[in-house]
Amino acid sequence: MSAAIEVRGLRKSYGDKLVLDGIDLTVAKGTIFSLLGPNGAGKTTAVQILSTLSTADAGEIRVDGTDLHQDPEAVRAAIGVTGQFSAVDGLMTGRENLILMADLYHLGRSEARRRADELLERFDLVEAGGKMAMTYSGGMKRRLDLAMTLVGRPRIIFLDEPTTGLDPRSRHDMWTMIRDLVAGGVTVFLTTQYLEEADELADRIAVLDHGRLVAHGTAAELKRLVPGGHVRLRFTSPAEFALAGQALPTAVANSESLVLQVPNDGSVHSLRDLLARIDDASLEVDELTVHTPDLDDVFFAVTGQSTQHEAALSTDGTTK
Numbered sequence: 001m002s003a004a005i006e007v008r009g010l011r012k013s014y015g016d017k018l019v020l021d022g023i024d025l026t027v028a029k030g031t032i033f034s035l036l037g038p039n040g041a042g043k044t045t046a047v048q049i050l051s052t053l054s055t056a057d058a059g060e061i062r063v064d065g066t067d068l069h070q071d072p073e074a075v076r077a078a079i080g081v082t083g084q085f086s087a088v089d090g091l092m093t094g095r096e097n098l099i100l101m102a103d104l105y106h107l108g109r110s111e112a113r114r115r116a117d118e119l120l121e122r123f124d125l126v127e128a129g130g131k132m133a134m135t136y137s138g139g140m141k142r143r144l145d146l147a148m149t150l151v152g153r154p155r156i157i158f159l160d161e162p163t164t165g166l167d168p169r170s171r172h173d174m175w176t177m178i179r180d181l182v183a184g185g186v187t188v189f190l191t192t193q194y195l196e197e198a199d200e201l202a203d204r205i206a207v208l209d210h211g212r213l214v215a216h217g218t219a220a221e222l223k224r225l226v227p228g229g230h231v232r233l234r235f236t237s238p239a240e241f242a243l244a245g246q247a248l249p250t251a252v253a254n255s256e257s258l259v260l261q262v263p264n265d266g267s268v269h270s271l272r273d274l275l276a277r278i279d280d281a282s283l284e285v286d287e288l289t290v291h292t293p294d295l296d297d298v299f300f301a302v303t304g305q306s307t308q309h310e311a312a313l314s315t316d317g318t319t320k
């Protein structure tokens with residue numbers, strides 16, 4: 001069985017700026033693949049090339065078994081793209097937007113209406129279907145946008161940052177819809193800046209940084225790339241902090257924040273052991289938190305960038 005997407009040696013520059021520097025990737029049919037990277041890493045450029053909207057400088061690309069250079073039309077017929085910029089016309093109702101899209105696929109009048117109603121139902125837009133799209137919330141617009149992408153029944157869908165700017169509730173709704181799509185046999189190529197999103201959804205993840213894939217694998221494989229977890233102990237008194245440093249010699253100390261990071265795998269056994277040592281030394285710990293490696297750690301390890309900015313955005317839901 002051939003892969004849904006196969007890319008070898010993909011390169012792209014804008015002027016003298018090298019944006020994609022020899023990318024290789026394979027996306028299996030019926031899976032969610034996530035291309036993860038910070039702002040400006042080249043994610044949108046990759047999606048634009050794979051979806052025929054832009055051309056590569058070099059590289060071999062097969063989408064749905066078709067060589068993209070030889071037959072871009074066949075590729076276009078197999079894919080759907082939902083980008084950061086919506087195809088939704090705000091002056092038309094949701095239903096009219098869907099019917100217009102169905103007309104572009106020459107579905108015929110009654111089939112177009114039937115398909116529009118089916119998609120309104122599926123994306124929880126039945127009530128909103130008769131209202132102008134400009135009155136929709138951000139989450140509703142994204143759902144309509146995705147519904148419009150599905151009118152042509154694509155086998156492969158490119159979702160470019162589908163939840164950027166959505167509040168946490170709408171983001172979770174979108175995740176459910178993406179999972180449902182894949183359960184129906186569709187392949188999803190998802191770009192995101194949110195580690196949590198890739199962790200939740202993706203079967204495989206590739207991390208793009210400065211035009212190169214710096215890591216790839218399942219979320220679990222990526223997490224294994226970084227050293228094990230730790231327990232973070234925070235103290236209020238510098239004297240107590242110094243004593244703790246002596247009692248726990250393997251800890252990494254930050255004397256400014258009075259924090260010790262003690263290597264620990266987070267198991268009950270090793271936590272009990274650590275608590276016993278804290279007790280034996282009669283240490284007054286102000287705060288104790290257990291930290292197991294997550295994709296944030298991987299991201300930091302492979303790109304050298306902190307994701308605190310993205311993490312903050314992913315919880316408050318504001319736009320990037």
Ligand SMILES: Nc1ncnc2c1ncn2[C@@H]1O[C@H](COP(=O)(O)OP(=O)(O)OP(=O)(O)O)[C@@H](O)[C@H]1O
Nearest residue numbers: 014017019037038039040041042043044045046193
């Ligand atoms: N048409 C263009 N002309 C010139 N430079 C471009 C063009 N499109 C993108 N770039 C540059 O290429 C780099 C990668 O951009 P791209 O939009 O692919 O990144 P991204 O990972 O999708 O970022 P974001 O998360 O901000 O969307 C950026 O430095 C950008 O300024």
